[in-house]
Amino acid sequence: xxxxxxxxxxxxxxxxxxxxxxxxxxxxxxxxxxxxxxxxxxxxxxxxxxxxxxxxxxxxxxxxxxxxxxxxxxxxxxxxxxxxxxxxxxxxxxxxxxxxxxxxxxxxxxx
Amino acid sequence: xxxxxxxxxxxxxxxxxxxxxxxxxxxxxxxxxxxxxxxxxxxxxxxxxxxxxxxxxxxxxxxxxxxxxxxxxxxxxxxxxxxxxxxxxxxxxxxxxxxxxxxxxxxxxxxxxxxxx
Numbered sequence: 001x002x003x004x005x006x007x008x009x010x011x012x013x014x015x016x017x018x019x020x021x022x023x024x025x026x027x028x029x030x031x032x033x034x035x036x037x038x039x040x041x042x043x044x045x046x047x048x049x050x051x052x053x054x055x056x057x058x059x060x061x062x063x064x065x066x067x068x069x070x071x072x073x074x075x076x077x078x079x080x081x082x083x084x085x086x087x088x089x090x091x092x093x094x095x096x097x098x099x100x101x102x103x104x105x106x107x108x109x110x111x
Numbered sequence: 112x113x114x115x116x117x118x119x120x121x122x123x124x125x126x127x128x129x130x131x132x133x134x135x136x137x138x139x140x141x142x143x144x145x146x147x148x149x150x151x152x153x154x155x156x157x158x159x160x161x162x163x164x165x166x167x168x169x170x171x172x173x174x175x176x177x178x179x180x181x182x183x184x185x186x187x188x189x190x191x192x193x194x195x196x197x198x199x200x201x202x203x204x205x206x207x208x209x210x211x212x213x214x215x216x217x218x219x220x221x222x223x224x225x226x227x228x
Contacts, residue, residue, distance in 0.1 A: 004153075033216070042202060043154070043219040088153050097208060098144065098167065099217060101153030 002027045004091050006102035014110050016078050021105045023072040023089035030067045031092035033099065034074055036085045043088065046074075076107075084109045113137065115220035117203050123226045124193045132188045132223045136205030143186050144217060145178055146202040154202055160186060161208075193227045200224050 003026040013019050023032070030051055035043040047056045049065035049072060056063050060083065062075045072089055086106045090099040116135045124130050136143050142161050146154035147170075156170040162183040171178070175194075180186040190197055204217040 042221045045216055045218070048216055097142065097159055098156040100156070104153050
C-alpha cells in the first residue's frame with residue numbers, strides 16, 4: 001500500500017526566509033503533484049512532476065522530484081504572507097489511477 | 112471555462128438521514144474521482160469512474176456509501192443512514208485520463224462540507 005509522508009506538518013516562518021517542505025513516498029511512482037489549499041477552499045494545483053529529476057518553478061515556489069529516493073521537495077524562497085496555506089503532495093498510483101495524498105504542511109508566514 | 116462544480120456546498124444532516132452530493136465535471140473529462148477530506152487531514156480516495164464505469168470503489172468506507180455516474184458526466188455520491196463519522200468535506204475531481212497510462216492532472220471542485228449532527 002502506497003504511503004505518503006510530509007514533513008514538517010506545521011511550519012511558521014518569518015517573511016523573507018527560505019524553507020523546504022519534504023514529501024516521501026513508499027512505492028515506485030514517477031508522477032507527483034503539489035497542491036495548495038486555503039482554509040475552507042478546494043485544492044489548487046501548483047506543480048505536476050512527471051519524471052526523475054524534474055524541477056519546476058513558479059514565483060517563490062520551486063518543486064523537484066527524485067524518483068530513486070522517492071522524495072519530492074517544495075522550496076519556498078523569500079516567503080511572503082500570501083503564501084500562508086496548507087500544502088499537499090500527492091502521488092499517482094499506476095493501475096488504479098487514484099492520488100494518494102500526504103498529510104499536508106500547514107504553513108504560516110509571520111510578518 | 113467552467114471548472115468542476117459541486118452541490119450543495121454545505122449540508123447539515125441529522126444522524127440517520129440519507130444525503131446525495133452532486134458533482135458536475137469539466138465537460139469532456141473522461142475520469143471522475145471522489146475524495147473525502149476529514150478536518151485537518153489530506154483528501155482520501157473514495158471511488159473512480161471512467162465514463163459511466165465505476166472502475167475502483169475500494170475507498171468507500173462502508174456499504175452505506177454509493178456512487179453513480181449513469182451517463183458518464185454528472186456523478187452523485189449517496190450516503191445512507193449518515194453517522195457522525197461521515198462529517199467531512201467531499202471533493203470531486205475530474206481529468207482527461209482515459210486509461211491510456213498517461214497521467215493527466217486532476218481538477219478539483221469546491222467540495223461539499225457535510226456535517227452530521
